[in-house]
Structures are given as C-alpha cells and as structure tokens.
Amino acid sequence: MLDRLFSQQEELQFENWTVKVRRRAFRRKLSIYLKDSQFIYVNANRTLSSKQILIFLEQKRTWIIKGLKNLEIIESQIPQVNFVEGELIPVNGSPCSLKLAPTVLRKSFGSLIENQLALHFPIKKYQAGLCPRDIKEGLQIYYRTQHERELQTKARAWEAKIGVRAAQFKLRNQKSRWGSCNRRRVISLNYRLWGAPEFVRDYILIHELCHIQHMNHSPKFWDLVESHCPNYQAAEQWLNDHGRSLDFLI
Ligand SMILES: [Zn+2]
Numbered sequence: 001m002l003d004r005l006f007s008q009q010e011e012l013q014f015e016n017w018t019v020k021v022r023r024r025a026f027r028r029k030l031s032i033y034l035k036d037s038q039f040i041y042v043n044a045n046r047t048l049s050s051k052q053i054l055i056f057l058e059q060k061r062t063w064i065i066k067g068l069k070n071l072e073i074i075e076s077q078i079p080q081v082n083f084v085e086g087e088l089i090p091v092n093g094s095p096c097s098l099k100l101a102p103t104v105l106r107k108s109f110g111s112l113i114e115n116q117l118a119l120h121f122p123i124k125k126y127q128a129g130l131c132p133r134d135i136k137e138g139l140q141i142y143y144r145t146q147h148e149r150e151l152q153t154k155a156r157a158w159e160a161k162i163g164v165r166a167a168q169f170k171l172r173n174q175k176s177r178w179g180s181c182n183r184r185r186v187i188s189l190n191y192r193l194w195g196a197p198e199f200v201r202d203y204i205l206i207h208e209l210c211h212i213q214h215m216n217h218s219p220k221f222w223d224l225v226e227s228h229c230p231n232y233q234a235a236e237q238w239l240n241d242h243g244r245s246l247d248f249l250i
Pocket residue numbers: 207211216217
C-alpha cells in the first residue's frame with residue numbers, strides 16, 4: 001500500500017531505450033534494474049532530476065548494454081509454447097509432453113504419468129475442439145491446483161520451523177514476481193512456479209515466510225533465509241537462468 005501511495009511512474013529516453021522511472025519518497029539512492037531487453041528500469045528518489053538520472057545512466061552505459069544484450073540472448077532461448085498436443089511443457093522442473101483427453105467430469109484437470117501430462121476436458125468441450133486458449137487455461141488450472149496441494153502439506157511445516165504464521169496464502173499468476181508478503185502477513189506465491197523444480201518453490205516459500213520476521217532484505221533477513229534454505233543461491237540462479245521459460249503461462 002505504501003508503495004502505491006508514494007510512487008509514480010514516468011518514462012525517459014536514453015538513446016534507443018525507454019527508461020521506466022519509479023520514484024519513491026524514501027528511497028535514498030538511485031538504482032538500475034534490468035529484467036527484460038525492452039526497458040531500463042530505474043528506482044529513484046523523488047527529488048532527483050531527469051538530467052541527473054540520464055547522467056547516471058551514461059556513466060553505466062557499458063554495463064547497461066552488456067546486460068541488455070545478455071537478456072536478449074536469454075529471451076531468444078525461451079521456448080515458444082503454442083498450446084498444442086505433443087508439445088513439451090515444464091512441470092515440476094522437467095519437460096513433459098502434453099496430451100489432451102476427454103473426461104465425464106464437469107471441470108478440467110490434469111494428470112501426470114511419468115513424463116506425460118494429460119489435460120482432461122469436459123467431453124462436450126473436448127469434442128467441439130480445443131483452442132490454444134482452452135489449453136492454456138487448462139494448464140493454468142493444473143499448475144494452480146498442484147501448487148495449492150503442495151502448499152497445503154508444506155506451509156504449516158515451514159511456518160513451524162521458522163516460527164512465524166502467515167495470515168493467508170494466495171496463489172496468483174503475477175507477471176514479474178515469484179512471491180510477496182505484505183504487512184498483514186498475506187503471502188502471495190506465483191503458481192507458475194509449478195514449472196520449476198521443487199527446491200525453487202521451497203526457497204520462494206521460505207523467503208516470503210522470513211519476511212514476516214523481517215520486512216526487508218537486511219543481512220538478518222538473509223541469515224534467516226540461509227539457515228532454513230542453505231542452497232537459496234542455487235534457487236535464485238535457477239530463476240535467473242530459467243524463470244522466463246515459465247512466462248508462457250502469463
Ligand atoms: Zn523479499
């Protein structure tokens with residue numbers, strides 16, 4: 001909520017790139033984020049002028065160009081998913097071949113047998129012919145259901161280990177976040193993580209639960225995360241290297 005009240009977004013032009021500037025009243029310094037090859041993202045204090053921001057970008061020019069080029073390479077390697085039978089879909093960290101099947105039940109569901117993911121659709125819908133949008137929706141339902149099921153068995157255990165208690169868990173399909181925790185202890189997790197290996201989902205869950213204790217990314221916060229998730233850096237690395245490959249379900 002604080003974020004929304006005190007921030008506003010503006011755009012600048014730096015050579016051929018659009019710079020998205022997010023201003024926050026309490027931000028002390030300027031920082032650049034590269035998360036896709038389309039834009040340069042800057043967080044800045046409200047008092048900083050556009051000119052000062054552009055001077056800063058100019059100083060970091062080499063780093064920015066290198067970063068954007070790397071992102072372009074990563075983006076070009078993202079598999080294209082067309083939502084058709086026989087395609088490979090990431091499930092729990094492994095590519096699984098997609099099969100479509102009818103069911104007498106009223107709702108669609110998925111079932112995984114070895115490396116084949118069967119999506120079952122109500123028979124009438126199946127016979128009428130499935131379009132890519134139906135298949136995408138079926139996959140979203142499957143991811144969400146599976147993630148929910150896993151969370152039910154894991155959330156309480158991790159809460160007990162860390163010594164915190166979330167008020168609520170929400171599974172969502174956020175565009176650019178894997179998880180979040182607000183001051184009311186509501187934790188949102190991205191159900192696209194069902195495509196990632198289990199240790200990555202564990203890390204995101206632990207990360208957000210640790211925010212109940214520390215609402216920041218201070219050294220104390222990271223110590224707590226590491227004490228419960230010693231391989232958290234490997235999970236971060238996985239998300240950096242492969243996280244975009246789950247974008248097909250946005
Ligand atoms: Zn965090």
